[in-house]
Amino acid sequence: MPTVPIRVLLADDHTLVRESLAGLLQAAGGIHVVAQAADGVAAVAAAQTCRPDVVVVDISMPRLNGIDVIRRLRSEVPDARVLVLTMHEEHEYVLHAVRAGAAGYLLKEAATAELIAAVRNLHAGRGHFSPQAALALAAQIQHPGRELDDPYQALTSREREVFHLIVEGQTTKEIARRLDISTKTAENHRFRVLNKLAVRNTAELVRYAVRHGLLD
Numbered sequence: 001m002p003t004v005p006i007r008v009l010l011a012d013d014h015t016l017v018r019e020s021l022a023g024l025l026q027a028a029g030g031i032h033v034v035a036q037a038a039d040g041v042a043a044v045a046a047a048q049t050c051r052p053d054v055v056v057v058d059i060s061m062p063r064l065n066g067i068d069v070i071r072r073l074r075s076e077v078p079d080a081r082v083l084v085l086t087m088h089e090e091h092e093y094v095l096h097a098v099r100a101g102a103a104g105y106l107l108k109e110a111a112t113a114e115l116i117a118a119v120r121n122l123h124a125g126r127g128h129f130s131p132q133a134a135l136a137l138a139a140q141i142q143h144p145g146r147e148l149d150d151p152y153q154a155l156t157s158r159e160r161e162v163f164h165l166i167v168e169g170q171t172t173k174e175i176a177r178r179l180d181i182s183t184k185t186a187e188n189h190r191f192r193v194l195n196k197l198a199v200r201n202t203a204e205l206v207r208y209a210v211r212h213g214l215l216d
Contacts, residue, residue, distance in 0.1 A: 005030055005031055005032035006030060006031045006032065006053050006054060006119060006120065006123045007032055007034045007050070007051070007052045007053045007054070008025060008031055008032065008033050008034065008052055008053065008054050008055070008056060008119060009033075009034060009035045009036070009037065009043065009046055009047055009050060009052035009054070009055045009056070009080070010022060010033055010035075010036045010037070010056050011036075011037040011038075011039075011040070011042075011043035011046075011055060011056065011057040011058060011061065011066070011069065012038075012056075012057075012058040012061070012085075013038050013039060013058065013060075013061045013062055015038070017058075017108075018036045018038075019036075021033075021056065021085075021115070022036065024112050024115070024116075025115070025116065025119065028112075028116045030120075031116070031119060031120075034050045034052055035047075035049070035050045035052065038061075038062075039061050039062040039063040039064065040061045040062070040063050040064025040065055040066065040068060040069045040161075041063045041064045041161065042063075043055070043057060043061070043064075043069050044064070044069055044072045044073065044076065044077075047073055047076075047077045047080055048076060048077060051077065051079070051080070052077075052080050053079075053080065053081065053122075053123050054080065054081050054082075054083060054119050054122050054123055055069075055073060055077075055080050055081070055082045055083070056083045056085050056115075056119070057069050057070065057082055057083070057084055057085070058084075058085060058086050059084060059086040059088050059093055059097070060086070060087075060088070060214060061164075062164050062165075062168060063161050063164050063165065064157070064160065064161055064164070065152070065160060065164070065214070066084060066086065066097070067093075067096050067097055067100050067152075068100075068157050068160055069082075070082050070084075070097060070100035070101050070102050071100045071101065071157075072157070073101070074100065074101035081103045081104075081122040081123070081125075082101060082102045082103060082104070082122075083102070083103065083104040083105070083106065083118050083119065083122055083128065084097045084102050084104065084105045084106065085106050085107075085108060085110075085115070086105075086106075086107065086108060087107065087108050087109075088107075089107055089132045089133075091135075091136035091139060091140070092150070092151075094129075094132075094133045094136035094137065095136060095137070095140055096150065098137065103122050103126075103127050103128070104118050104121070104122050104127055104128035104129060105128075105129050105130060105133035106118055106128070106129075106130050106133075107130050107132060107133075110130060114130075151212035151214055153196055153197060154196050155192075155193060155196055155197075158179075158189060159189055159192055159193050159196070161179065162175055162179070162186070162189040162190060162193055163193050163197075163205070163209075164214075165178060165179075166190060166193065166202055166205055167202075167205060167206055167209045167214070169202075172186045172187050172190055173186075175189075175190070193205070
């Protein structure tokens with residue numbers, strides 16, 4: 001057990017999940033949860049402030065999904081190592097997470113002991129992947145040319161934020177206030193999101209999000 005506690009940031013939009021994880025990790029000893037975040041944007045901001053050793057992040061989160069959080073952390077908080085903890089076991093999510101910079105990938109059905117081991121492994125500079133995630137990585141090595149389905153396709157980071165805010169039911173004015181941008185800019189983002197994903201309206205966008213597992 002390290003003499004200095006491992007500093008962990010938890011990012012998950014479910015309060016009960018975060019608090020349960022925090023309790024389990026800290027009860028294990030040698031781990032201190034320094035911050036919690038309920039969405040992707042808050043997770044990046046908290047990591048910039050707290051400089052955690054390990055970030056435990058879900059993929060499906062409001063405002064900024066976990067894959068984009070990993071990308072942002074890789075450039076803005078490069079010392080933080082990221083463990084994905086999610087319900088998504090599809091190969092595409094594993095590969096996108098690893099390509100974004102994740103050092104570990106676990107499913108939420110994992111045992112508490114494995115989660116604790118994963119946090120300690122990442123802090124020690126090692127990786128930690130569930131058997132399902134390891135199979136996905138092995139399959140990619142065997143078939144490196146296989147095309148991956150990116151559910152966000154060509155959306156920019158800002159457009160992905162707008163995507164989630166639209167799906168949450170926010171109006172263009174509300175999105176503008178939330179992101180501190182003009183209504184016209186929010187309208188432009190909204191238009192590009194719908195256009196790039198080839199959907200006609202908010203109802204179709206919500207169905208798209210459900211179909212691609214982008215909502216919990």
